[in-house]
Amino acid sequence: MKQLEDSFFSIFIIGLGLIGGSLGLSLKGKWLRYGYDIDRDVVREALEVGAIDKSLSIEEGLKSDIVVISIPVQFIPYFIRENRDKFYKDSILMDTGSTKRVVVDEMRKVDSFFIGGHPIAGKEKGGIKNIDSHLFDGKIFVLTEENNLTEEKKRIVLKLVRDIGSFPVFISADDHDYILGLTSHLPYVVSLSLFYYLMKKEKDKDNIFKFAGSGLRDTTRISSGDPVMSYGMIKTNLDHVKRFISEYIDTLKEVIDVIEKGKFKELAEKVKERRDRIW
Template identity: 35%
Template sequence: MVDKKVTIIGLGLIGGSLARALKERVGITDITAINRSSRSIDAALKDRTISRGSSELNQHVYDSDIIFICTPVRRAIEYIELLKEKIKPDCILTDVGSTKSEIISYINKMDNPPLFIGGHPMAGSENTGYEAGFTHLFENAFYVLTPSKTTTDYSMNLMTGIVEKIGAIPVKIRADEHDKATGCISHVPHIIASTLVNMVRFMDSEDGKMKLLAAGGFKDITRIASSSPEMWENIVLSNKEQIGGILDFYVEILKKFKTSMENDDSQAILEFFKSAKDYRDTFSSHKRGLFTPEYDILVDIIDEPGILGEIATLLGHNKINIKNMNVLNNREFQQGCLKVTLPDPESLDVAHKVLIENGYKATCI
């Protein structure tokens, strides 16, 4: 793997993080980057993540052993057309798109398709751009690999090895299975989050009372609505069949709940929330999803000078790195008005123990 020549097309969050991970974790030293904006290229050259960069395809790209196309699906298909007759026959083309059926179907219908493996690293962030990327973005994240008709055992084994070396968990799955799963756990939730935000926007009073109070839980459950609108337009249109069916199912669940509420059916309402809680509690807390998890502690504190410094110093003395601290204006259903964000679950456990031992009332959320 170390001797492979790699090209990354699209040096945004995913492409930039891939470039960093391939160099630092896999040991690949020959990395070409293609990006429409020179700003990301300049930044990647400055921190020595890539060997060279350009806004146009060139001979370095055509000589690559592996090409990661880190663009929206429809743009990726355009690049496949530009590359198919110029790259080496054994060059592995792969993408990182959030939908797989459209691009795999396109490859399988080509008369002389290139060697292609669909890819989807299920990790990300609300932030975008090369600057938002980091080497460990893929740590413990599932990385879906979807074979096409041109995928060979060697190419799949090579890609699996690369995925493992960047810290991710490879999952081989059919394109249609992938799109149904991501439709349920990612695409429709994004639509719902944006719908909730728009609901408040439309229903809010002129003086913005709802916006003022939209802290805590509401802000957390709509966090993903801050993602790139352009990216999500592309995702929705490339997976509209699966999303349409899932939305129909979701609407039926809402209708059933509304009927239970109108009929004062307390048992049905209780079961609605209980079944969701029980199933939600079985989810793994050790695997990364499409968005970087947040490890937060709510601390109940007295509003007095120096209290924030006191907590920061206490955690610092115990070698706990604090990512962020926020004073909350709305406690909602949780006790506490200071939210401390930690970098990982281990830090969360240690910080919680330290705070409790020092007399603070602290809750992990």
């Protein structure tokens, strides 16, 4: 049995985009890094930039100490189902998906060690060309309380998280999806819907974006994220997202009422004070 103090554990990263590629790059010289991506050009570039040590097939890679699935979250349950009988009992199955309930539910059916994961890190632009060895530095790495790890296996997972510069936080899959629905998924929908609204207003006034400043760019920045990734996080957390959108619409109506009553300045001061204490 390999000991924690041994020089290298092995990791097999499935999906070599921004998160998977950055994960591999962050572990350079610390772990044996194997990788797989459906796009062979991505695999070639991952090898060229040193994000992985070697490309393996799915069957070969699943023998690694930790298997990390880093593909769009809507495809993770399908991947697990399709390969359910190929996972090794002594390996640790993990993911980096932006929602956790649908993933953990499928992981429970695998005869392997498992734990859900989500590094709270990213960039506006994704893909192997934008990977960063410091992407996870100082960031939270969510780990699900729903897992079947032994103490030994848990120490290996914690070593992985700390080796990329992150710090682990254990929460339930339910709490994760609720909180991220508020802090990530709802803001994306708000940003996207605002820009969509302005696109429709272009029909009334040409060149409205010519007069847009940094405020609009900052407010709508996340709407330029990868549509496939964004769709996945909304689809797999739809119950929470729909509820939060409805509540946010009520809040917009409340703000209209505040404006009409001449109390907008008080609201703006209240929000500014709270936000300044957070950031």
